[in-house]
Amino acid sequence: MNVAVCVKQIPDPAGELALDPSTHTLVREGKLILDDSDSYGVEMALQLVESAGGGEVTLVSMAPNNETSGLRTALAMGAAKAVLISDEALAGSDALGTAKVLAAAVSRIQPDLVLAATESTDGYTGTTPVQLAELLGWPAVTFAKKVEVSTESVTVRRQTEAGYDEVVSPLPAVVTVTAGVVEPRYPSFKGIMAARSKPVEELTVADLGLEASAVGAAGARQQVISVQAAEERKAGEIVTDEGDAHQKIVAYLEQIKVL
Amino acid sequence: MDRIWVLAEQRDGEPSTVALELLAAARSFAGAVAAITWGSGAAEAAATLGEHGATKVYDAGELGDSLPGPRVAAAIAALVAAEGAPDAVLVGQTYDGRDVASRLSARLDRPVLTNVVGLSSEDGALVSEHAIFGGTRVLKARFTGEGPGIFLIRAKSFAAEAAGGGAPEVVSIELPDTGATDGAKVKGRHEEERSGPQLDEAAxxxxxxxxxxxxxxxxxxxxxxxxxxxxxxxxxxxxxxxxxxxxxxxxxxxxxxxxxxxxxxxxxxxxxxxxxxxxxxxxxxxxxxxxxxxxxxxxxxxxxxxxxxxxxxxxxxxxxx
CATH class of the missing domain: 3.40.50.1220 (TPP-binding domain)
Structure with missing residues (x-):
């Protein structure tokens, strides 16, 4: 069982985020980290490979400036190797452009299964994995709460509005994993040391045989018109609980006729 | 704008709330608003969709044990090929809506604008609004290439409101066989017990x-x-x-x-x-x-x-x- 995991390296969400004043795209110049959302896919992939009794986990990532710090985190967790696509032509790519790049990379790797997060933390479009599946001509099962694999199929509990569906898909397939379904392991010291020498294959748009016009800002075919301050909500009354704050809440709920 | 299509999920004849919200938005921008729906109960749902402003309802029929993504997207792509591209396709950002919009985007090779929380019309084109940086800023965007523009819109962005429309024209369309992409099958549906209202509907x-x-x-x-x-x-x-x-x-x-x-x-x-x-x-x-x-x-x-x-x-x- 060979599993590829799409991982995104993003600016630290706890830090200050900024938009480029001319392109209105997120500034990604500083150090990038592994998106927390992707740690669940990496963990799930490692567990599936372990339960299958063989195979390996390959990371696939698209990032500016040949950034690998986030990849090293996932390699330290136990992934065997990574494919990194980095190219100036990719700046400003949208979700579909990203899916085209990932599809070309996945076609080279030929895994049995591709895992991804339901959405990234920074862009959170949540469309790339299924666009990737459509470009590959594969089935996809999104919003997985539980994943099991056999040699020929993957069985998924898929989140629905009402509860969940039990979905079985032949392989290869794309599965997106919701957060919290497995507990991502912390990289061990040994893992961190080993990650330094694990192979990261660096590719460009040309290496993948893609036209530069299909990806990047040119391929995105969308434009930010403006960015403005939103209407602000004002803070109301703030009280410190001295044993009677619950009465304040009850009075407030009465006032707005909820009670 | 001439034509807007709205993806209308429905269950047992009852359209999803977000579908009705999108119809309210669509009819304020376009003269002809069509809804695309599927599954058992689609005929009953059509009446409600008409009341909310759909003048035409495309009924794709029974999906069986397929997931909606591949085949509903293929049905919409076929409709685009047969009738020409509408100005926009509005899709509620639900579990299934996201799958359909993503598949349709790759099929038609058109981008998707996601997490839309508002729409307006400028120079005859739809402009989308997005809440960014924790909702402290509003970003406005538009498509620059050929249509149709695909918009994934968050629930509660518009108020659903009946328009007093009559019975819509109901047109049956095919759910194409998409081969391998339709390989995933639903083997069982489980409803989780919920005593209260749905999270995004609750007061x-x-x-x-x-x-x-x-x-x-x-x-x-x-x-x-x-x-x-x-x-x-x-x-x-x-x-x-x-x-x-x-x-x-x-x-x-x-x-x-x-x-x-x-x-x-x-x-x-x-x-x-x-x-x-x-x-x-x-x-x-x-x-x-x-x-x-x-x-x-x-x-x-x-x-x-x-x-x-x-x-x-x-x-x-x-x-x-």
Whole structure:
């Protein structure tokens, strides 16, 4: 069982985020980290490979400036190797452009299964994995709460509005994993040391045989018109609980006729 | 704008609320609004879709055990080929809606604008609004290439309103066989028991965060929500920690809620959470940390421990009732 995991390296969400004043795209110049959302896919992939009794986990990532710090985190967790696509032509790519790049990379790797997060933390479009599946001509099962694999199929509990569906898909397939379904392991010291020498294959748009016009800002075919301050909500009354704050809440709920 | 198509999910003849919200938006921009629906009950759903402004309803028929994504997207692509591209396809950002929009995007080679929370018309084209950086800023965007523009729109962005429209023209369309992409099959459907309203429909939402300290304490949130006939929600932190399922998550990567009152218990107010709940009419926050960002948007902020305040609040409400 060979599993590829799409991982995104993003600016630290706890830090200050900024938009480029001319392109209105997120500034990604500083150090990038592994998106927390992707740690669940990496963990799930490692567990599936372990339960299958063989195979390996390959990371696939698209990032500016040949950034690998986030990849090293996932390699330290136990992934065997990574494919990194980095190219100036990719700046400003949208979700579909990203899916085209990932599809070309996945076609080279030929895994049995591709895992991804339901959405990234920074862009959170949540469309790339299924666009990737459509470009590959594969089935996809999104919003997985539980994943099991056999040699020929993957069985998924898929989140629905009402509860969940039990979905079985032949392989290869794309599965997106919701957060919290497995507990991502912390990289061990040994893992961190080993990650330094694990192979990261660096590719460009040309290496993948893609036209530069299909990806990047040119391929995105969308434009930010403006960015403005939103209407602000004002803070109301703030009280410190001295044993009677619950009465304040009850009075407030009465006032707005909820009670 | 001439034509807008709305993806209308329905269940047992009842269209989803977001579909009706999108019809209300669509009819304010275009003369001809069509809804695309499928599954058992589509014929009954068509009447409601008509009342809400759809002049035409495309009924793709029974999906069987297929997931909607591949075949519904193929049906829409076939419709584009047969009837020409509409100005826009509006899709509610639901579990299935996202699959359909993503597949359609790749099929037609057209981008998708996602997380749309508002629409306007400028120079005859649709402009989308997006809440970014925790809802502190509004970004406006538009498509530059050939249509149709595909918009994934968050629930609660528009108010659903019946337009008094008559019975729509119902047109049967085919769900094409898409081969390998349709390989995933639903083997069983499980409904989780829910005593109260749906999270994004509830008038009262009580949410818990990391300040609860443990998964067990989430029971306090559930009890308060149930007493107020509301729905329990959660911050991303406790979903990531595995305390509650993803379906409870409120925020950027979860659901948008706009209840009459939102009660945040032990939630600090990360930007990613606030963007999903700052549209609530009233916000009450309980948090130990007086510098928690949630207090900057709360109408009533209580600096205190949820473990002391919530049990007393629950008792007081029980006594009140």
């Amino acid at each position: 009262v939402v009580v949410s818990g965060g990391r300040g609860l300290g443990s998964a067990e304490s989430y029971a306090l949130v559930e009890e308060l929500a149930s007493l107020l006939h509301g729905a329990p929600g959660a911050s991303r932190a406790i979903v990531d920690a595995g305390w509650v399922p993803y379906s409870h998550q409120v925020g950027q990567t979860g659901k948008t809620v706009k209840p009459t009152v939102y009660i945040a218990c032990g939630i600090s107010g990360a930007t990613q959470h606030m963007v999903g709940m700052k549209g609530a009419k009233n916000i009450i926050a309980i948090n130990k940390d007086e510098s928690a960002p949630i207090f900057t948007i709360a109408d009533l902020g209580v600096v205190g421990d949820v473990h002391t305040v919530l049990p007393k609040l629950i008792e007081a409400i029980k006594a009140h009732q």
